[in-house]
Amino acid sequence: MALGAGRVTRPIRGRAAPLDEKQLHVSDTAIADYTPRQIIEDDLGGMSLDDAMAATMVDVEDGQLVTGTVVKVDRDEVLLDIGYKSEGVIPNRELSIRNEVDPNEVVTIGDEVEALVLQKEDKEGRLILSKKRAQYERAWGTIEKVKEDDGVVSGPVIEVVKGGLIIDIGLRGFLPASLVELRRVRDLQPYVGRSLEAKIIELDKNRNNVVLSRRAWLEETQKEQREDFLANLKPGERRKGVVSSVVNFGAFVDLGGMDGLIHVSELSWKHVDHPGSVVAVGDEVEVEVLEVDLDRERISLSLKATQQDPWQEFASNHQVGELVYGRVTKLVPFGSFIQVGDGIEGLVHISEMSAHHVDLPEQVVTPGEELWVKIIDLDLDRRRISLSIKQAAEGGVVSAEYQEHFGEQNYDAEGNYIGQPVGEETTEGQEAWEQYYAEQGFDAPADVVEASGDTAVESVDPDQGEPAEG
Numbered sequence: 001m002a003l004g005a006g007r008v009t010r011p012i013r014g015r016a017a018p019l020d021e022k023q024l025h026v027s028d029t030a031i032a033d034y035t036p037r038q039i040i041e042d043d044l045g046g047m048s049l050d051d052a053m054a055a056t057m058v059d060v061e062d063g064q065l066v067t068g069t070v071v072k073v074d075r076d077e078v079l080l081d082i083g084y085k086s087e088g089v090i091p092n093r094e095l096s097i098r099n100e101v102d103p104n105e106v107v108t109i110g111d112e113v114e115a116l117v118l119q120k121e122d123k124e125g126r127l128i129l130s131k132k133r134a135q136y137e138r139a140w141g142t143i144e145k146v147k148e149d150d151g152v153v154s155g156p157v158i159e160v161v162k163g164g165l166i167i168d169i170g171l172r173g174f175l176p177a178s179l180v181e182l183r184r185v186r187d188l189q190p191y192v193g194r195s196l197e198a199k200i201i202e203l204d205k206n207r208n209n210v211v212l213s214r215r216a217w218l219e220e221t222q223k224e225q226r227e228d229f230l231a232n233l234k235p236g237e238r239r240k241g242v243v244s245s246v247v248n249f250g251a252f253v254d255l256g257g258m259d260g261l262i263h264v265s266e267l268s269w270k271h272v273d274h275p276g277s278v279v280a281v282g283d284e285v286e287v288e289v290l291e292v293d294l295d296r297e298r299i300s301l302s303l304k305a306t307q308q309d310p311w312q313e314f315a316s317n318h319q320v321g322e323l324v325y326g327r328v329t330k331l332v333p334f335g336s337f338i339q340v341g342d343g344i345e346g347l348v349h350i351s352e353m354s355a356h357h358v359d360l361p362e363q364v365v366t367p368g369e370e371l372w373v374k375i376i377d378l379d380l381d382r383r384r385i386s387l388s389i390k391q392a393a394e395g396g397v398v399s400a401e402y403q404e405h406f407g408e409q410n411y412d413a414e415g416n417y418i419g420q421p422v423g424e425e426t427t428e429g430q431e432a433w434e435q436y437y438a439e440q441g442f443d444a445p446a447d448v449v450e451a452s453g454d455t456a457v458e459s460v461d462p463d464q465g466e467p468a469e470g
Contacts, residue, residue, distance in 0.1 A: 060084060060117050060127070065134055070111045073103050080113055084127055090115060094130035097172050098158050106131075114138070139170025140205055147200040152217055154197040160188045167196060167212060179213040182222075183244045183252055183259045186281065226297060229257040233292050233299065238306060243283040251275045253287055253301055260299030262287060267303050269310050270343035279303070310343045315380045322399040323392055328369045331361045338373055338387055346385030348373060353389050364389065 068082030115129035159166040164176040202211035241253040288305035326338035377386035
């Protein structure tokens with residue numbers, strides 16, 4: 001090969017340009033020793049090129065766990081390179097156990113991700129994968145081991161659903177509202193984002209169902225504290241607490257360590273249709289401890305025990321033979337019930353309703369009617385009061401609570417009722433008195449007399465409108 005006079009040209013902008021000998025010098029000896037090498041060698045060992053290419057691809061089957069690299073993140077799917085002939089597709093719904101999550105919040109390009117093959121080839125020829133299902137598969141083995149060892153799982157609350165919370169424990173664990181705390185919680189929203197610990201109380205892999213109980217974990221961890229609390233709580237002791245929940249049969253009160261129950265019968269001395277009419281969640285109350293059950297760890301409380309017994313108060317301020325003013329609350333075949341105090345009702349037996357024979361109570365009184373009755377028996381132990389309309393009509397001493405309205409200062413020298421002095425407001429008692437006579441059909445206030453130095457109400461014959469002989 002001749003190189004000319006020691007110069008080599010190279011093309012520059014379409015023409016040859018000279019090269020200096022200092023830049024390039026190839027000896028004749030080097031050229032003579034050059035042996036061309038083989039560029040392509042058949043090293044497939046008889047395998048076809050297609051087979052060789054296929055051998056470099058991974059083989060996948062439905063249900064198989066695979067690992068790959070995130071190569072693309074879209075709004076509704078993620079592409080994962082697992083070494084297959086095409087990238088696998090993870091739909092948004094299969095990306096996370098959280099619902100309606102942004103893919104960019106779960107993965108980023110370059111992340112190594114484990115996924116489960118859902119479909120080797122869909123109708124569009126795509127490989128469909130699930131990161132969520134792979135997570136389930138891994139988590140189930142761990143969850144089953146924790147359940148077997150009676151252990152504890154933990155994870156963040158990711159969602160509030162009907163009846164409870166969803167906790168991310170590698171899969172969706174359901175925590176019922178009744179098992180979130182030692183007492184039932186009404187508002188679950190503040191728990192979202194919090195990491196909670198709980199015991200596993202139910203597993204069903206076929207249904208992909210895991211039920212948790214945080215209350216069981218709290219009871220276990222706080223057992224020693226509860227035992228000390230119960231040991232220091234004595235019947236008859238009064239404690240302050242906060243109403244934590246109201247149910248049909250009563251109300252639970254947080255005593256600062258444990259909840260105690262006020263049964264509906266212990267809420268008030270009055271009849272209670274529903275506990276919600278007496279207390280509400282958040283109310284601060286003072287209660288008396290009735291019973292402490294150490295074995296069952298239950299505390300029985302009473303609210304009415306901290307209040308004055310209206311029956312005791314009534315018995316202290318009244319005595320047999322007095323006249324009291326009341327309102328008919330209910331009629332029964334054997335008589336009528338009359339409310340004579342706050343939460344105090346007495347019975348007028350049908351034989352005590354009139355001096356005349358009475359077949360039915362409605363022949364004498366009607367519900368809501370207000371009238372005078374006489375106390376003829378007062379049994380505090382049995383909480384029963386026997387009253388008489390018939391004997392009230394015969395006159396008697398007015399109870400002290402009515403003395404201000406019906407005392408001797410309200411009668412003239414002849415014993416006529418004159419009411420309050422001119423210019424003073426009409427009292428509630430006076431209105432009640434006037435209403436009674438108005439209902440009886442009188443045009444003017446009834447006559448009353450003083451008897452033996454005591455304030456007395458002279459009997460009035462409702463039919464005649466005149467005082468009857470006492």
